[in-house]
Amino acid sequence: SQQGEEDPQALSIQEGENATMNCSYKTSINNLQWYRQNSGRGLVHLILIRSNEREKHSGRLRVTLDTSKKSSSLLITASRAADTASYFCATGAGGYNKLIFGAGTRLAVHP
């Protein structure tokens, strides 16, 4: 299966700063989703953006999608130490909307 790429692989910032993570993918998609995973835990769904949408907001999260470039970005504004986690993009495709995950970005937010 193909996986998208995410950059950066790791990001270290101070509380209050914004964090931007990028995701690129290779195939046609139904939608693109962002998930968060705390160390050794399951995944938490953050936001879903459909292929015909360009931008979506949810609280401190802002997601963009550029299907012509096959890329997406996740912006977390005013970051908090509790935002420390790994963030994954996942593209949904096919009848079952199977998810193919990117490599992930490990975000560390320092107090």
Next chain:
Amino acid sequence: GAVVSQHPSRVICKSGTSVKIECRSLDFQATTMFWYRQFPKQSLMLMATSNEGSKATYEQGVEKDKFLINHASLTLSTLTVTSAHPEDSSFYICSAKGTGSRYNEQFFGPGTRLTVL
């Protein structure tokens, strides 16, 4: 709503034994469930798609005879790792496909950490 549980959360077994992992949707019916594997500091790799009442569809490179999947009801899918070996040690995560307006979402279980000695 949309809670998925996994059992056990952690299992240690000897090489050559089989281990069964359960995935349950607690408050909704899941026609489709997915099984993923995640190695340390890596991403999730989809292993198979499990549909209630039919055979699972495995991703390329995943041995169907080694990773047996059964989706016998709308709330339960099981993954059995047969004749486990140390290289099968990993974090196994299941998800259940949402319904209604959340049809395109997947709800993830907390994962099962398998260690094969």
